[in-house]
Amino acid sequence: MQPTSHSFPANARAGLADPILQTALGLARTGFPQRRQEAIARLPEFEELREQGRAIKDHALANLDFYLELYERNVTAAGGQVHWARTAEEARATVLAICRAANAKIVTKGKSMVAEEIALNDHLEANGITPVETDLGEYIIQLRHEPPSHIIAPAIHLMKEQVADAFREAHTELDPARPLIDPRALCDEARTVLRPRFLAADVGITGANFLVAETGSSIIVTNEGNGDLTQILPRIHIVITGIEKIVPTLEDAATLLRLLARSATGQEFSSYTTISTGPRRPGDLDGPEEYHVVLLDNGRSALLGGEFQDMLRCLRCAACLNHCPVYAAVGGHAYGWVYPGPMGAVLTPALVGLGEAGHLPNASSFCGRCESVCPVKIPLPKMMRHWREREFAWRLNPPVYRSGLRLWAALAQRPALYHALAGTASRVLGWAGQLRGRFRSLPFAAGWTAVRDMPAPQGRSFQSLWTEQQRRSERRR
Amino acid sequence: MSAARDDILGGIRRALRRGPLSADQAAELTERIAAHRRNLVPARAAALDPAARIDLFVAMAEEVQTTVARVSSELDIPAEVARYLAAENLPAELVVAPDQSLDAIPWDTRPLLHIRRGRAEAQDAVSLTPCLAGVAETGTLMLASGPGTPTTLNFLPDTHIVVLHAGQIVASYEDGWDLLRARFNPPPQAGEMVRPTGGPEGADGAPLLPRTINLITGPSRTGDIEQRIQLGAHGPRRLHIVLVEDAPSQV
Known part of the structure; x- marks a missing residue:
């Protein structure tokens, strides 16, 4: 999608003035932090696990080339194929080529932020392939033709009435007089409508929460089971993910899994954690015949070894969004691209450029809650400060602002004055x-x-x- | 796309200001993997005796709306399944995993139950599968795909019934990984050729893991609309465990 991060101030004002968004955000503001707190209170080792999670990701990143090569060998040995993509464009082309070779018409999709990052749906549609989002939240926003507003709860900006409207508009084959008054009815309708698409799909695309180098496996963590139906029913399973998702062993994955669900939804463990290794085996009665992994760089490797390397530890749990006073006030769409909240404020400038996204690292009060809840201790406020420094050094902020900062600097350096x-x-x-x-x-x-x-x-x-x-x-x- | 591969790996090394790892460094990492060293395992899942493991498993499973029925032997499974289906007002019809671990269940004691063995199809409402293990830590079931255990059984039907033997319950995920390795990639015996370092293949050339390992913790759910939890988003609406408390079996 075309980023609109440059108009963050206007986006934010629109968000603040949107009563539906404000009601929806009100639910999120209390719900997520409270559930996380309760889950953590039951696990006295949580702090130590955070420290270990940080160390595991740092170790994997420091040896990323080694683990990626090992991972690739193991995927290949299990009968799968690894595709490397330097850019979003290359990743889109790779996925399209696989779909075309399979003569695919319908592609089901599990929730993937990387697929959002490379705007995969638009590309498939433009080439005559129908992508069907199957995560309930993603399905809702696909019907509404809008981007996700949260990285784990894509439709968090909506109330049930908007969902009902979207369903009535899209599901014209159903009785228009049917009552769609509660989340239960909406959930059941989505289940009924999507089930035949799961069964009809030629290709299933999922993301990955982790890649395990030791076994050549991809891991997805979901609650709905849509990611599983997406990957076991079609003939082809494509995993699309970033190169930074790699961990050395299943033991390392276990530590990060203990952190992930608790930080994200406040669950002890998500309903489904699925470890996928290659295509179906001889004698198997189901499962995909082909297994492809598209490894996306798209600016990630350039973050290694610099002041933003820590961002590559991110598990995409959304705890920083859920605890951010700015996100809670303006919502995710204000950030103008795929990744909102504090993690987006750091990642978006790295991926789409500081000129486009310079407002985002400035949209912070530096209260520090994001860092304090991050399961892998990413110093988000510090990195937002780095972006602000670069913005100044690269002369990207407006002249009035720069003069103000210079005046301030002059004062701050002269205590007497x-x-x-x-x-x-x-x-x-x-x-x-x-x-x-x-x-x-x-x-x-x-x-x-x-x-x-x-x-x-x-x-x-x-x-x-x-x-x-x-x-x-x-x-x- | 090998140009992309070289560029990405080269870019990583440039950013890290080094070339490829030396043989010594690589050997160190290979050793780290082979050691399968555990990180911190929460006290909750450490050093539990078998009875405590079972209790923790059941308590954690029930917290996430899994239902658990305890029976004293495999012979009781048909009666329990019939009772459960009747209580839930479900048809007395199920598709059972074609795995030999379920072959001894005496379905003929309940002739009104219609049993089909195979993978799940769209119209199947109830499935019954074995599992590899139960993980007490979070009340999680571990299931592995294979010719006798197609994965569709775990996701397509509205109701998923799982046979779990008390002896299959382990404390932590790490215990589960050990089970997987013992089952699918046993360490070489003395005198046997050691598999190549860092390589993926077991002694028999098979990949390290089956195609799919499912860790299942409760029925399918979503909170995507107003954060109100609904069960049965796309996967099973109900997850029922028949816990067989006989002598420890395969574990």
């Missing part, structure tokens, strides 16, 4: 605001005071109070 100005400002503002205790508007700060009041300072700066108190206590001694 800073204290003098800060002291004067707090005295003046303290005096001017003593009656009301707050300001409704301030010169040069209209953008800030337009939506909130500025509390009036007490008349003294913290620094001067602190110095005075230190002096007093010294005298007492």
